[in-house]
Amino acid sequence: MDTDKLAALGGIKLFEGLPQAQLQSLAGIAQLRRCKAGETLFEAGQPGTHLFAVVSGKVRVFRASLSGKEQVLHVFTGGEAFAEVPVFEGKTYPASAQALEDSELLSIPRKGFVELLRRDPELALGVMALLSARLRAFVGQIAQLSLKEVPERLAGYLLLLRSAQGRDELTLDLPKGQIASYLGTIPETLSRAIKKLSEQGLIEVLGSRVRILDPEGLARLAEADR
Amino acid sequence: MDTDKLAALGGIKLFEGLPQAQLQSLAGIAQLRRCKAGETLFEAGQPGTHLFAVVSGKVRVFRASLSGKEQVLHVFTGGEAFAEVPVFEGKTYPASAQALEDSELLSIPRKGFVELLRRDPELALGVMALLSARLRAFVGQIAQLSLKEVPERLAGYLLLLRSAQGRDELTLDLPKGQIASYLGTIPETLSRAIKKLSEQGLIEVLGSRVRILDPEGLARLAEADR
DNA sequence: CGGCTGATTGAATCAGATCAACTGCTGTGG
DNA sequence: CCACAGCAGTTGATCTGATTCAATCAGCCG
Numbered sequence: 001m002d003t004d005k006l007a008a009l010g011g012i013k014l015f016e017g018l019p020q021a022q023l024q025s026l027a028g029i030a031q032l033r034r035c036k037a038g039e040t041l042f043e044a045g046q047p048g049t050h051l052f053a054v055v056s057g058k059v060r061v062f063r064a065s066l067s068g069k070e071q072v073l074h075v076f077t078g079g080e081a082f083a084e085v086p087v088f089e090g091k092t093y094p095a096s097a098q099a100l101e102d103s104e105l106l107s108i109p110r111k112g113f114v115e116l117l118r119r120d121p122e123l124a125l126g127v128m129a130l131l132s133a134r135l136r137a138f139v140g141q142i143a144q145l146s147l148k149e150v151p152e153r154l155a156g157y158l159l160l161l162r163s164a165q166g167r168d169e170l171t172l173d174l175p176k177g178q179i180a181s182y183l184g185t186i187p188e189t190l191s192r193a194i195k196k197l198s199e200q201g202l203i204e205v206l207g208s209r210v211r212i213l214d215p216e217g218l219a220r221l222a223e224a225d226r
Numbered sequence: 227m228d229t230d231k232l233a234a235l236g237g238i239k240l241f242e243g244l245p246q247a248q249l250q251s252l253a254g255i256a257q258l259r260r261c262k263a264g265e266t267l268f269e270a271g272q273p274g275t276h277l278f279a280v281v282s283g284k285v286r287v288f289r290a291s292l293s294g295k296e297q298v299l300h301v302f303t304g305g306e307a308f309a310e311v312p313v314f315e316g317k318t319y320p321a322s323a324q325a326l327e328d329s330e331l332l333s334i335p336r337k338g339f340v341e342l343l344r345r346d347p348e349l350a351l352g353v354m355a356l357l358s359a360r361l362r363a364f365v366g367q368i369a370q371l372s373l374k375e376v377p378e379r380l381a382g383y384l385l386l387l388r389s390a391q392g393r394d395e396l397t398l399d400l401p402k403g404q405i406a407s408y409l410g411t412i413p414e415t416l417s418r419a420i421k422k423l424s425e426q427g428l429i430e431v432l433g434s435r436v437r438i439l440d441p442e443g444l445a446r447l448a449e450a451d452r
Numbered sequence: 453c454g455g456c457t458g459a460t461t462g463a464a465t466c467a468g469a470t471c472a473a474c475t476g477c478t479g480t481g482g
Numbered sequence: 483c484c485a486c487a488g489c490a491g492t493t494g495a496t497c498t499g500a501t502t503c504a505a506t507c508a509g510c511c512g
Contacts (some may be wrong), residue, residue, distance in 0.1 A: 063369040071372040075251040088351065088358040094365040117351065124342065125314065131357035132314040138364040139299060139320040143289040145371045146297040146410035176491065184372035189468055191492055214372060375499065402459065415500055417460055
C-alpha cells in the first residue's frame with residue numbers, strides 16, 4: 001500500500017502541516033525509491049521531470065567540468081527536498097545528483113506537483129520559502145568563492161557545522177574530499193588549510209573529528225578579508 | 227493618482243497577466259520611487275521589508291567584502307523584479323543593491339505582497355518560476371567561478387550578451403569594471419583576458435563595442451576546461 | 453586647460469593547482 | 483590470519499593564473 005509512502009512523505013519538512021487529503025494525493029503520484037551509494041540520480045542538462053526528497057541517506061548535488069573537477073552545491077539529508085528548479089521551468093536539471101550513501105528517496109513527477117501547488121497556497125508559500133532559502137545560501141556561496149580564500153571558507157564551514165551540531169566537538173559530515181569540493185578547492189589545499197588553522201590554535205583535528213578551540217577566532221577569520 | 231503606478235506595474239514581467247483587480251490592489255500598496263545613479267537602495271544584512279521592481283534604469287545587486295572588493299550577483303533593468311528572497315523569510319537582504327543609473331523603482335511591502343500571493347496561485351507560480359530561474363543562474367555562476375578561468379568566463383558572458391542582443395556587434399551593457407566584478411575578477415585581469423581573446427581572433431574590441439568574430443570558437447572556449 | 457575617473461600595461465608577488473611520492477586504513481581473497 | 487590492492491588523505495616541490503602595486507593613458511566635465 002501507500003502507507004510507507006505516506007510515512008515517508010510525512011517526514012519531509014516541506015510537506016509538514018499539509019492536510020491529510022493533500023498528502024494522500026501526493027502519495028498517489030510519488031514513487032518511493034531505494035538507491036545505493038555512488039548511484040547517479042540525474043545529470044546536469046537532462047530534462048527535469050521529477051522533484052526529489054530524501055527520506056534517509058545523503059545526496060550530493062554538484063556540477064562537473066569536462067576535466068573531472070567538481071563543485072558541490074549542496075548535500076541533502078533526511079527530510080529535505082531538492083531538484084525543485086526544473087519543476088517550475090519544465091527545463092533541464094541545472095546540476096547533477098548522486099547518492100553519497102545508500103538512500104531512500106521520494107520522487108514526485110513535476111506535473112502532479114504543480115497541480116497540488118495550484119490548489120494549496122500554503123504549500124506554495126512553503127516552496128517559495130524553500131527556494132528563497134536556497135537562493136540565500138547560493139548568494140553566500142558565491143560571495144565566499146569570489147571574496148575569500150580557502151582558510152576563511154573553511155572557517156565559515158566549520159562554524160556552520162558547529163551551529164548545526166550544537167557543540168564544539170564536531171564530526172565532519174562528509175569525507176574531506178567532498179568538503180574540499182564544496183569549498184571550491186581540492187583535497188591537497190584543504191589539507192593545508194586545516195593544518196594552518198590547527199597551527200593557529202583555532203581547531204584540533206583527528207581524522208574526521210574536529211574540536212573547535214577558538215570560535216571567536218574562527219569567526220573573525222571567516223569575516224576577514226586579507 | 228495611482229495611474230502612473232498602474233502603468234509602471236503593468237510593465238513588470240512578473241505581473242503580466244495579472245487580473246486588473248489584483249493590479250489595483252498592488253497599486254494601492256506599492257510606492258513609486260525615483261533614485262539617482264550611485265544611490266544605495268539597501269545593504270546586505272538589513273531587514274528586508276520590500277520587494278523591488280525596476281521600471282526604468284539599472285540596478286546592480288552585489289556583495290562587498292570589508293576590503294572593498296565586490297562581487298556582482300546580477301544587474302536588473304526595466305521590467306525586472308528583485309529582492310524577493312527576504313519576502314518569504316522575513317529576514318535580511320542577502321546582498322546590497324545600488325542604482326547604476328538614474329532609475330525609477332517600484333517598492334512593494336512584504337506583507338501585502340504575501341497576501342496577494344495567497345489569493346492568486348498563478349502569481350505564486352510566476353514567483354516560483356522567477357525564483358527557480360534565479361537559482362539556475364546562480365548555479366551557473368557558482369560553476370563558472372570555481373570551475374573556469376577568467377577568459378573562459380568572459381567568453382561565456384559575451385555569448386550571453388550576444389543572444390540577448392541578437393547580433394554580433396555588441397555594446398557592453400556595463401562599464402568594464404562592473405563586468406570584471408560580475409566575472410569575479412578585477413579590471414586589470416579582465417583587460418588582459420580581453421586582449422587574449424582578441425589576439426586569438428575571437429573578438430574585436432573598441433571601447434565598449436565588441437564584435438564577435440568567431441562564435442563557435444568562443445563557445446568552445448566557454449565550455450572548455452584546461 | 454587641468455583634474456578626475458575608467459581603462460590599460462608592466463613587473464613582482466602570491467594563493468592555489470598540479471604533479472608526484474608516500475602514509476595509513478579497510479576490506480578482500482589466498 | 484596475513485598480504486596486498488585500493489582508496490582517502492597527507493606532504494613536498496613546482497608551476498601558473500590571478501592579484502597587487504605602480505605607472506601611464508584616454509576620454510570627459512567643469
